[in-house]
Amino acid sequence: MASATEPSSALAPDRQPADAVEVRSALATATSVRLEVAGAAADLIDAHAVLPDGTIVVAVDAMTRLGGLLVVARGADGAVRLDVTHLVPVPVRARVRARMTVTGRVRRLDPAFLDSCDDDAVMALLGLPPVALWTIEPGSVHVERHGAAVELPVEAYRAARPDPIAAVEAAHLARLIRQHREAAHRFAALVDPDLAATGARLVPVAVDADGLTLRAETAHRHHDVRLPFRLRVTDEATLDRELRRLLPD
Structure with missing residues (x-):
C-alpha cells in the first residue's frame, strides 16, 4: 500500500475525468477562493458560485481596486486567475487533497443572463454579496496533487459535475x-x-x-x-x- 505522502510520477490520462469532477466539487463546496488580476489578489469569502456549464461567478465591488482591475481586464484571454485548495474537511495530517488554478476571461454579468439560468443557479447567484457580479469563462484548468500536475481540457471541466455527495x-x-x-x-x-x-x-x-x-x-x-x-x-x-x-x- 503506497503512502499518501509519496508523490506519484505522473497523473495518467484516464484520471482526467476524475480530476474534472474533483475540480467541480472543490469549486462547488469551497467557502473561499483566491482571485488574482493584474498582480493584485484577494481572498473571496462566500462570494463565488459555479454555473452548470462551469462558468464561475464572483462578487467583487466595482468601486474597489480589485473591481477596477476587473473592469480593465474585461474580455482579455487569461487575464484573471482563480485558485482553490481542496482540503480534507476533518483534522488529519496532510489535509491538502489538491490545488486547482483556473485562468480565463472576465466579464460583467449581464442581468439578462438570469433568464437562461435554472432555479438552482438563480438561487446561488442571489446568495452572493450584493455587489457587482463578474463571470469568469475558463480558458485553462490546472490541477496539482502530491507534486504531480495535469492540465485539464476545458471541455472535460465543463462537462463534469460535482460529485453528488460533495455538498x-x-x-x-x-x-x-x-x-x-x-x-x-x-x-x-x-x-x-x-x-x-x-x-x-x-x-x-x-x-x-x-x-x-x-x-x-x-x-x-x-x-x-x-x-x-x-x-x-x-x-x-x-x-x-x-x-x-x-x-x-
Whole structure:
C-alpha cells in the first residue's frame, strides 16, 4: 500500500475525468477562493458560485481596486486567475487533497443572463454579496496533487459535475468520526490486517459516490484505505444505507 505522502510520477490520462469532477466539487463546496488580476489578489469569502456549464461567478465591488482591475481586464484571454485548495474537511495530517488554478476571461454579468439560468443557479447567484457580479469563462484548468500536475481540457471541466455527495461530505465525515471510530478500526483491519497491530489512528477522510476512504496515521507516515460501496450513491438516503452496511452500529 503506497503512502499518501509519496508523490506519484505522473497523473495518467484516464484520471482526467476524475480530476474534472474533483475540480467541480472543490469549486462547488469551497467557502473561499483566491482571485488574482493584474498582480493584485484577494481572498473571496462566500462570494463565488459555479454555473452548470462551469462558468464561475464572483462578487467583487466595482468601486474597489480589485473591481477596477476587473473592469480593465474585461474580455482579455487569461487575464484573471482563480485558485482553490481542496482540503480534507476533518483534522488529519496532510489535509491538502489538491490545488486547482483556473485562468480565463472576465466579464460583467449581464442581468439578462438570469433568464437562461435554472432555479438552482438563480438561487446561488442571489446568495452572493450584493455587489457587482463578474463571470469568469475558463480558458485553462490546472490541477496539482502530491507534486504531480495535469492540465485539464476545458471541455472535460465543463462537462463534469460535482460529485453528488460533495455538498454533504464534511457533515457525514464528522458524524462518522463521532459515532463509528471503533467500527472503522474493525473494517480497516479487514482490508489490511497489519493495520490492527500498528496502533495507527484511523480516521474517515473522504466519502464520495463510490466509497469511503479511511486514513491510518502513525508517527511518521500515513496510508489511505478504500472501502467501495456496492452501488454508486446519488443521494443521502442511499449514502446512509451504504455507510451502515460498511460501518454498522
